[in-house]
Amino acid sequence: MNHRVFVASLMISAVLPFATATLTFTVQPADAVVVVGQSLMLNCQATDSTGTPVTINWKKGSDWLVDPTNKPWRQLRNNSLYYTSIAAQDVGEFLCGAVSGGSAIIYSRTVTVELACE
Secondary structure, eight states, rough: OOOOOOOOOOOOOOOOOOOOEEEEEEOOOEEEOOOOOOOOOEEEEETTTTTTOEEEEEETOOOTOOOOOSSSEOOOOTTEEEEESSGGGGGGEEEEEEOOOOOOOOOHHHEEEEEEEE
C-alpha cells in the first residue's frame, strides 16, 4: 500500500494600519544678544501630525534644563524658556528638543546667547 502525503503550507500575512507621527517645529529659537540683568525669552514650539501633545525640553550646552527650582530660568506654558535676569554664566548655546508619544525626539537649531558689549 502506497500512501502519498501532501503537505500544504498557507501563509497569511496582514498589514495592520498604524500612524507614524511626524514632529515638526512651528517656531524655532533665535540667536540673542543680551545685557547682564536683562530678561531673555527663547521660543520653541512643535506639532505632531497625529495630534498627540508634544513635550518640549531645553538644553544648555550638554545639560538638560530639568529642574527650575532656585534657577534663574523657567519654562513657560507655551514652552518658551524665560530668564528673568541674565547673568554672565547664563549665556551659551541652547537648543530645544521635542518629543511626543512614541516618536523619536527632534532637536531645534542650536542658538547662541551672547552678552552685549557695554
